[in-house]
Amino acid sequence: MLDLKLYMAQRLTALIMAPLVIGHIAVMIYAIQGGLSAAEILGRTQGSVFWFAFYGLFVLAVSVHAAIGLRVIAHEWGGLKGPALSALTWAVGLGLLIMGARAVWAVTWA
């Protein structure tokens, strides 16, 4: 159910996510404490290659990581297996990727 490839994908995305999560939380605290408005935040993120790469990578890593994690739970707790389990894994991964990519696009480029 969890072979070496999936295991490696989950561990490597965890490695990527660790510093990004810290960065994300730091940014959230900073944005709220400074009382930044939505317009001010957008003013800093739009057109920024840095924030596009930061959150773009974050969304990619989260999609892979969460899809594999939920796959394990669905199998061990829900008894899902075979094609249904694969379908769920892909649906979760692609769903998160699409939603996340839309959000990143909206705040950095759109």
Add this chain to the structure above:
Amino acid sequence: MVAEAQNLKVSVWRGTGETGEFETFDVPSRESQTVLDVVSWIQQQADPTLTYRFACRVGMCGSCAMMVNGIPRWTCRTHVKKVSENNTLRIEPLRNMPVIKDLVADMDPFFDKWVSAEALHHPTSTRNDAITPVDATTPERQAADAGIECINCGICYAACDTVAGNPDYLGPAALQRAWTLLNDAKDGGRIAILDAVSGSGGCHNCHSMGSCTRYCPNELDPMSAIAGLKRETFRHALRRKRDA
């Protein structure tokens, strides 16, 4: 033997295959009585049709493991006084395995997984070659020695919640043997072992919950052996990619 006033109330799983129920027996309480003594008393004095498995009675053969009050134990080395709750015992066949009859679990799936994990000897030489020297001081040999005293009792496998939720998972005993062989100078199956434990039921399914290490009657540490396999397979895969 000094008989004590109180009898033990012992619920024993009775049945064939998937169907069955608990049957309760009153068993005289004795000094220095093991759970296997209790089961044997029932079979000899109360109901000769009770089916169970044992052989050596001294903790060497790994035949007599059963669930005792919900915990997998080697019954021949488990004293009733240490595990009974209010003078009651609940004895069942090992968890995570099909039941043949009463207290006898079918260990075929358990041993089939040893073979699937390549947890078997891969010879490197013939009788005409010199014997491979074993250096007891190397870290590899020490890792092998740490897990080599497994008696195949199936207790870790019955204790493992990952096996319970994921029946294809190879389980702690087979993976620990794969790990000892991987570290054995006399075993030549390195690649075969690494591939075998990297499949969909392989070592990467382990959540490191540690029940195997907690309940191993020989105080072995399969959880750390599995962690070793995860590290080694990961390293091997990265190296393979670099060399490709």
